[in-house]
Amino acid sequence: MIIMKQTSARPSANLCAMFFAGMAILSTLMVPATARAEDEAILRLGIVSFLSGPAAGPFGVPAANAAKMMVGALNAGRIPQPYNGIGIAGAQIEIVLVDEAGGVTKQVTEYRNMIQRRGVDAVIGYISSGSCLGIAPVAEEMKVLTVFHTCGTPRIFEEANYRYVFRTASHSATDGIGAARYLVDRFPNLKSYAGINQNYAWGHDSWRDFEGALKVLKPDFEFKTHQLPKLFAGQYNAEISALLVSRPDALHSSLFGGDLEAFIFQATARGLHENTRLILTTGETMMFQLAKRLPDGLIMGARGPYGVFASDTPINKWFRKEFQDNFGLLPTYPAYMMGQAILGLKAAYEAVKTKDALPDTEAVVDAFSFLEYTAIGTTVKMALGEGHQAITGTAYGIFGHNEDTGAPIINNVISYSAECVNPPASTNTVDWIAQGMPGAQCD
Numbered sequence: 001m002i003i004m005k006q007t008s009a010r011p012s013a014n015l016c017a018m019f020f021a022g023m024a025i026l027s028t029l030m031v032p033a034t035a036r037a038e039d040e041a042i043l044r045l046g047i048v049s050f051l052s053g054p055a056a057g058p059f060g061v062p063a064a065n066a067a068k069m070m071v072g073a074l075n076a077g078r079i080p081q082p083y084n085g086i087g088i089a090g091a092q093i094e095i096v097l098v099d100e101a102g103g104v105t106k107q108v109t110e111y112r113n114m115i116q117r118r119g120v121d122a123v124i125g126y127i128s129s130g131s132c133l134g135i136a137p138v139a140e141e142m143k144v145l146t147v148f149h150t151c152g153t154p155r156i157f158e159e160a161n162y163r164y165v166f167r168t169a170s171h172s173a174t175d176g177i178g179a180a181r182y183l184v185d186r187f188p189n190l191k192s193y194a195g196i197n198q199n200y201a202w203g204h205d206s207w208r209d210f211e212g213a214l215k216v217l218k219p220d221f222e223f224k225t226h227q228l229p230k231l232f233a234g235q236y237n238a239e240i241s242a243l244l245v246s247r248p249d250a251l252h253s254s255l256f257g258g259d260l261e262a263f264i265f266q267a268t269a270r271g272l273h274e275n276t277r278l279i280l281t282t283g284e285t286m287m288f289q290l291a292k293r294l295p296d297g298l299i300m301g302a303r304g305p306y307g308v309f310a311s312d313t314p315i316n317k318w319f320r321k322e323f324q325d326n327f328g329l330l331p332t333y334p335a336y337m338m339g340q341a342i343l344g345l346k347a348a349y350e351a352v353k354t355k356d357a358l359p360d361t362e363a364v365v366d367a368f369s370f371l372e373y374t375a376i377g378t379t380v381k382m383a384l385g386e387g388h389q390a391i392t393g394t395a396y397g398i399f400g401h402n403e404d405t406g407a408p409i410i411n412n413v414i415s416y417s418a419e420c421v422n423p424p425a426s427t428n429t430v431d432w433i434a435q436g437m438p439g440a441q442c443d
Contacts, residue, residue: 048125157385310377
């Protein structure tokens with residue numbers, strides 16, 4: 001466990017400006033950096049992200065913007081070492097962009113179209129856990145290298161084995177375990193807890209792991225209520241009323257995107273935050289765009305060491321400046337997760353590249369398995385799921401505003417190592433938590 005100093009940054013544009021600027025930039029799907037020779041190798045990369053619907057503004061567009069920016073920089077050789085080589089394994093990259101909105105059935109159809117009709121060589125994407133659960137067996141069937149960059153459910157690699165599917169971000173157990181540890185470490189005198197999470201895979205998994213870890217770390221913590229609104233509900237008056245009546249000391253929520261924003265505005269308008277510590281596992285996505293509308297005291301996470309929680313490395317400095325210069329806002333964790341997925345793909349390809357041609361998929365898959373690589377402000381270890389599931393550390397802190405400038409800041413940050421908040425290899429997350437998280441390395 002590492003205690004970090006406060007970090008701060010000033011937002012430079014509003015959410016709408018970022019959304020429309022990002023959509024304009026994403027209108028071109030091909031990313032040429034230089035004039036190409038006819039025989040130049042090209043890697044066609046499918047990028048899937050929410051470009052419409054309630055998850056687009058805070059999640060999908062920042063992730064897609066990061067993909068566009070990273071690919072353009074890779075094609076020009078502008079990313080700092082060790083990624084300063086042109087393209088991926090010397091090949092220029094082209095993007096085929098797909099909107100994740102529309103549900104799992106539509107995504108399966110879109111995935112097949114990318115491969116069969118649009119000639120995609122590899123796919124990176126998917127924010128929704130439901131999308132990932134639906135896509136994984138299809139990717140395996142089609143033998144296409146597919147990298148999940150965000151979706152959180154542990155079930156993907158704990159319920160099945162895949163050769164062609166990878167996830168370069170930690171699964172949601174990291175978020176829940178980290179949140180439970182932060183509450184106990186930072187607020188040991190709290191006596192009761194509750195939750196509000198979406199009624200689908202992501203929400204159920206997030207709550208299960210948080211509550212399980214909390215019962216291990218603080219067995220006398222009293223449970224009050226768990227509210228399960230439907231995905232993209234938008235209105236939470238009934239749930240807020242139940243929470244106000246139960247008066248928990250702490251409230252866990254993995255709500256994301258428009259659902260999170262709607263809940264926070266409705267809950268704070270009714271004063272829920274005044275007597276309850278709200279711990280928001282995806283809260284960092286709001287801190288710049290909505291800073292002026294958020295109250296101090298919210299506990300925020302970023303699903304890992306991203307954004308204000310990332311280490312101050314040369315790649316991170318470049319990434320933050322480049323993103324802000326291009327899109328008018330500092331990057332939040334969806335952008336980081338997309339960026340680190342692209343770097344993971346590059347690292348795997350270049351581990352087996354040849355002089356004359358792109359390496360074949362089978363060789364890249366072998367190289368990707370158990371890969372450890374430098375990402376944007378952290379190190380990614382493909383340590384779980386037989387080398388297909390990443391682990392990273394995570395961090396939480398308390399949102400506030402700088403007294404002099406009004407800029408959003410995160411105080412009282414605690415960072416937890418990957419080995420503190422992830423189960424060991426070949427261990428089921430639920431079982432590991434229930435056993436008391438044996439072997440967790442948190443010092």
